[in-house]
Amino acid sequence: MTVKWNVGTKIGGGFSLAVVIFLIVGAVSHQSTTQLVAASELRRQAYEVLSELDDLLSLMQDIQIGQRGYALTGEESYLAPYQTALGNIDARVQGVRTLTRDNPRHQRRIDALERLIDDRLALARETVDVIRTKGPEAGAQIIRSGRGNNMMLELRKVVGEMESEEEALLRHRVESAQHLARNAQWTIVLGTLAALILAALAGVVITRNIARPLQDLTAVAERMTVGDLSVDVSSDTRSDEVGALARTFDRMTQSLRTMAGAAAQIADGDLRSTITPHSSNDVLGNAFARMAENLRGQIRELVEGANVLGSAASEIVASTTQLAASASESAAAVSETTTTVEEVRQAAQMASQKAKNVSDSAQKAAQISQSGRKSTEDVGAGMTRIRQQMDAIAASMGRLSEQSQTIGQIIATVEDLAAQSNLLAVNAAIEAAKAGEHGKGFGVVAQEVKSLAGQSRQATNEVRTLLSDIQKATTTAVLATEQGSKAVDAGARQTEVAGESIQALAGSVTEAAQAATQIAASSQQQLVGVDQVAAAMESIKQASTQNVASAQQLETAARNLNDLGQRLTQMVERYKI
Amino acid sequence: MTNDTNARHILRARAEALARPPENAPVASALFEVLEFRLAQERYAIETRHVREVYPLKDLTPLPCTPPFVLGIVNVRGRIVPVFDLKKLFDLPEQGLTDLHRIILIGGHDLELGLLADATVGVRSIPADSVQPSLPTLTGIRSEYLKGVTADRLVVLDVVRLLADPKIIVHEEVEN
Numbered sequence: 234m235t236v237k238w239n240v241g242t243k244i245g246g247g248f249s250l251a252v253v254i255f256l257i258v259g260a261v262s263h264q265s266t267t268q269l270v271a272a273s274e275l276r277r278q279a280y281e282v283l284s285e286l287d288d289l290l291s292l293m294q295d296i297q298i299g300q301r302g303y304a305l306t307g308e309e310s311y312l313a314p315y316q317t318a319l320g321n322i323d324a325r326v327q328g329v330r331t332l333t334r335d336n337p338r339h340q341r342r343i344d345a346l347e348r349l350i351d352d353r354l355a356l357a358r359e360t361v362d363v364i365r366t367k368g369p370e371a372g373a374q375i376i377r378s379g380r381g382n383n384m385m386l387e388l389r390k391v392v393g394e395m396e397s398e399e400e401a402l403l404r405h406r407v408e409s410a411q412h413l414a415r416n417a418q419w420t421i422v423l424g425t426l427a428a429l430i431l432a433a434l435a436g437v438v439i440t441r442n443i444a445r446p447l448q449d450l451t452a453v454a455e456r457m458t459v460g461d462l463s464v465d466v467s468s469d470t471r472s473d474e475v476g477a478l479a480r481t482f483d484r485m486t487q488s489l490r491t492m493a494g495a496a497a498q499i500a501d502g503d504l505r506s507t508i509t510p511h512s513s514n515d516v517l518g519n520a521f522a523r524m525a526e527n528l529r530g531q532i533r534e535l536v537e538g539a540n541v542l543g544s545a546a547s548e549i550v551a552s553t554t555q556l557a558a559s560a561s562e563s564a565a566a567v568s569e570t571t572t573t574v575e576e577v578r579q580a581a582q583m584a585s586q587k588a589k590n591v592s593d594s595a596q597k598a599a600q601i602s603q604s605g606r607k608s609t610e611d612v613g614a615g616m617t618r619i620r621q622q623m624d625a626i627a628a629s630m631g632r633l634s635e636q637s638q639t640i641g642q643i644i645a646t647v648e649d650l651a652a653q654s655n656l657l658a659v660n661a662a663i664e665a666a667k668a669g670e671h672g673k674g675f676g677v678v679a680q681e682v683k684s685l686a687g688q689s690r691q692a693t694n695e696v697r698t699l700l701s702d703i704q705k706a707t708t709t710a711v712l713a714t715e716q717g718s719k720a721v722d723a724g725a726r727q728t729e730v731a732g733e734s735i736q737a738l739a740g741s742v743t744e745a746a747q748a749a750t751q752i753a754a755s756s757q758q759q760l761v762g763v764d765q766v767a768a769a770m771e772s773i774k775q776a777s778t779q780n781v782a783s784a785q786q787l788e789t790a791a792r793n794l795n796d797l798g799q800r801l802t803q804m805v806e807r808y809k810i
Numbered sequence: 811m812t813n814d815t816n817a818r819h820i821l822r823a824r825a826e827a828l829a830r831p832p833e834n835a836p837v838a839s840a841l842f843e844v845l846e847f848r849l850a851q852e853r854y855a856i857e858t859r860h861v862r863e864v865y866p867l868k869d870l871t872p873l874p875c876t877p878p879f880v881l882g883i884v885n886v887r888g889r890i891v892p893v894f895d896l897k898k899l900f901d902l903p904e905q906g907l908t909d910l911h912r913i914i915l916i917g918g919h920d921l922e923l924g925l926l927a928d929a930t931v932g933v934r935s936i937p938a939d940s941v942q943p944s945l946p947t948l949t950g951i952r953s954e955y956l957k958g959v960t961a962d963r964l965v966v967l968d969v970v971r972l973l974a975d976p977k978i979i980v981h982e983e984v985e986n
Contacts (some may be wrong), residue, residue: 311985652866655930656912659845659864662933666843676933683932690823695816 239473240443247435247603251428258424265417272410279403286392286399289346292318293353293388297381300357304372312361322350339395346391353384394501408472446475451484462490463680494519495525502808504529529810543798546791553791557784563776571770574763581763585756592753595746602739609732616725623718630711637704644697651689658683840938844966847914847927850902853964855936856925857957859968860916864930867893868909876980881926884913891915893924894978899955916971941966 299315326347333339356375364372377382453464466483488511495508504525508519658679665676844855845864865886869894872882879898883890893913897904905928913924941958954975957968972978 652910655932656864656866657933659930663845663858663861663863666933679933 239608240475243439243442247432250435251432254428254431258421258428261420261424262417265413265420268413269410269417272406272413275406276403276410278332279399279406280553281773282329282399284398285325285329285332285783286396289322289329290389290392292322292325293350293385296322296354296357297385298359300381301376302370303361304369304376305368307364315357315361319354322354326350333395338398342391342395345765346388349384349388349391353381353388356381356384365554443475446471446479449476450478453482453486457486457489462486462493483794495521499525499528504532504808506808518661532805532808532810535801539798539801539805543795543802546795546798549791549793550788553784553788557781557788560777560784564774564781567770567774567777571767571774574767574770578763578767581756581760585753586758588749588753588756595742595749598742599739599746602735602742605735606732606739609728609735612728613725613732616721616728620718620721620725623714623721627644627711627714627718630707630714632705634704634711637700637707640700641697641704644693644700647692648693648697651693653685653690654686658686841935842938843933843935844964845914845933846931846964847912847951848929848931849900849927850897850905852902853931854896854927855934855960855964855966856914856916856969858933860918860973862915862917862922865913865915865924867907867913867926870907879978880980884924886913886915889922891922891924893926895926897926897942916969916973918970921973923973923978936960936964936966 258572295314295318299318302311303309303315318692326343330340330343333343358380360372360375363375450466453466456464464486466479466486471479488764495506498506499521506525508518508522508525510522513519608774661679662676665672665679668675827868843858845858845861846853846855848854865884868884870882870884873880873892879895881893881895883892885891891913892953896902910929912927912930914927914930915924917923940960943958955967955972957966957971959965
């Protein structure tokens with residue numbers, strides 16, 4: 234049934250059927266909705282009429298309440314609801330009339346209602362006037378007459394009729410609206426179902442006629458995409474676009490097969506065949522032809538390049554081998570040098586340490602020599618004091634010697650006195666002897682004087698002996714003092730000499746300390762320099778180690794390059810040009 | 811310490827000397843007073859009744875043209891007294907003159923002279939019977955002047971004989 238239609242017609246027919254059904258459903262829905270809107274408007278109008286009627290009644294009650302309140306109290310403030318209701322009542326009546334102008338029965342009732350309202354209002358005005366002019370009691374009389382109440386009862390009756398009729402109308406309208414809504418629901422549900430079924434049917438038919446052959450072709454293209462050209466497209470007799478597509482696919486497959494055969498030849502290294510493109514637009518054919526031509530040229534150049542590369546790689550291998558050997562030798566030499574420099578550095582370090590120790594010792598020696606110089610100065614001062622004391626001793630000894638001589642003179646005098654006393658005693662004794670018996674007593678006295686002179690003489694002799702000893706000792710002491718003084722002088726001179734020597738020594742030691750400090754600083758600098766040399770040698774050692782590694786890598790790379798050259802030569806030899 | 815010991819020693823010596831009873835307690839009847847003196851380590855004595863006084867040797871004026879035993883003259887309170895040196899007479903060794911020498915002035919009736927003594931010991935009493943006659947060994951001029959010798963070798967001179975000796979009268983004239 235679908236053989237004669239092409240694909241576009243089929244799809245268009247299916248979609249048109251579905252659109253028509255949706256149009257029908259939409260029209261029905263629109264009509265139903267319009268009717269529903271009208272029904273709801275009527276309902277709203279009925280509710281408004283009921284509301285207006287309620288308002289009217291309430292206004293009338295306000296009038297009554299205001300009038301009665303005024304009658305009871307006589308105060309104007311109670312007339313406020315009355316005045317308000319008077320202002321609004323006509324508007325309400327006109328509102329009700331406007332709303333119910335399509336209903337002649339309501340119009341008639343409103344006419345009656347207007348008359349009633351006018352009467353009631355007239356009565357109310359009268360009552361109020363009476364109250365104002367005659368007092369609350371007269372007003373109350375009018376109210377008690379019951380006219381007002383009757384009028385209100387009638388009014389309520391008319392309003393009640395209108396409300397009951399309006400409510401009946403409202404119930405009728407609600408029922409008709411519900412009916413319409415149910416009809417619209419059914420129309421929409423059934424129409425939509427029919428449209429869905431029709432669209433599904435059309436889809437199934439179209440799918441079966443178009444999608445399946447396209448899926449087959451897609452599967453074929455999928456296999457071609459992954460490189461499988463052995464597929465066979467079933468060329469059926471369909472005259473539509475799908476049939477044309479299948480035939481074109483078949484031709485394309487054959488062309489690709491031809492190209493694949495040529496590519497396989499080239500891949501096997503046979504570049505002798507020439508490829509003729511199917512047309513000037515045959516990009517693949519032209520590209521294959523150019524590729525074969527270019528490959529031929531490139532492979533010729535490649536052969537030459539591979540030969541050059543092979544020979545160059547051989548030379549490079551030889552050179553790199555030599556380089557690696559020399560790098561190893563230089564690395565060994567650098568390693569030995571580094572060890573030597575390390576030894577030198579240790580020696581320099583030791584020398585620096587020793588120099589520092591020497592410097593410290595020299596500093597201590599300088600301090601000690603300084604204190605020694607001070608001590609010699611103290612010794613000099615002490616020697617000076619000793620010399621002064623020796624001088625004082627010598628002076629004392631001189632005085633002692635002089636005084637001992639004076640003592641000797643005194644002793645001589647005493648001796649002389651003793652001798653004279655002795656003489657005197659002898660003479661006295663002689664005189665006593667001459668005196669005979671009378672001089673006996675005097676002789677005794679003379680004897681005593683003589684004895685006393687003898688004792689004096691003996692004592693003087695002893696004193697003289699002592700003095701002689703003292704003088705000898707004094708002389709010895711003077712001599713000793715002189716010798717001591719000389720010794721002190723010699724000591725002072727020697728101390729001076731020693732002080733000068735120690736001062737010279739202190740100067741020398743200070744210079745030596747300075748020199749040792751300079752030596753320590755120099756050896757410290759030397760150590761730093763040797764450290765730097767050691768670090769540099771270490772760096773050189775690392776660099777030479779890296780050089781060796783690099784040379785070995787270079788050698789390996791050169792060998793690889795050589796192998797590559799040989800392989801390249803073998804590879805290009807396979808090509809037949 | 812030594813001074814104390816010495817002082818104590820001296821004091822003891824003095825005490826012993828004082829406590830000692832006088833030697834040769836003299837018999838009142840036969841005692842005579844003598845002046846003892848020294849001449850060149852020998853002890854001599856002269857009776858005190860002939861001694862006028864003992865005078866220190868000073869202001870000795872040598873007298874020329876006199877025998878060697880005449881030492882010179884001295885001025886004793888205005889009197890000019892000749893001084894004899896007994897050592898010259900007795901051939902005793904000379905020791906030189908010092909101011910320690912004494913002149914013992916002796917006198918008789920009209921003659922006064924001084925005898926040089928090395929030292930005067932003092933006046934003492936000796937018993938007359940203790941004086942023995944001169945030793946026969948002593949000869950010459952010594953024996954002429956000796957009165958006697960005591961037991962303790964004290965030579966007692968006889969001043970009377972000495973003064974009476976005409977040899978001591980110097981009578982010389984210097985011829986021009």
